[in-house]
Amino acid sequence: MHSISLAHPGELIAAVFTPWIAIGIALLICFFASYLTALSWADLTFVLPATAFGNIIVAFLSRFWLHETISPSRWAGIALITLGVGFVAQGPSLTERANPAEEDSTLEEAQTR
């Protein structure tokens, strides 16, 4: 495929239907749906470090599929991310909060007292 410029917007739309780009967009939609689902039951400060694991998958895919070389500092980065993800995964995924309904009832109890 030749390079795309804004002078021909039609080519940009045609590019969306190129098989590889279409697969990429479909996978990105899957990512966003799973990401939103995770956010619906886990803390942002849990989900964000955990999804950083994707960086490691990208590194390994580029190593074994695209045959790129991984420099020692990148290996160090992979080790640190793995450590960080393992760290956060050990803890609770959601901040414990008093149930709002329970809070209301305790408030009412306090008021009636």
Next chain:
Amino acid sequence: MTIPLPPLPLASEPHPWLAAAMIAAVVLTSTTGEVLTASAMKSVGDLDLIRARAGLKGAIRAVLACPRFFVGVFFLSLSFFSLLFALNHLTLSLVAPASASLTLVTNAVAGKIFLKENVDRRRWASALLVCIGVYLLAH
């Protein structure tokens, strides 16, 4: 399939303050977007439960009925375009590691302040480890 890149006219490097402002714009819009999206999803409730009750369509409808979700997505797309803008003026080896790793730390701070999440020592440590790791990986 490779996309041949046009030769880039490498303009003179922008002033360091300008570069910092561009990266700050990426980090701030992305953090705002993440916090708003996370808060929207918390207000929607457990999507797995909603899907079990009302099916996939019901779950999608529940998300789309939340206005805060769209504000979050708006900021996330703003962050995407400010990233493209920064990449237009700065080198990839500066923008990618800086924005990706700084976002983790600002999100930990924002999660604690705005979402009242319990960011304990373990979460601070993992945010920092992943931050350094992403920096090394993206550099």
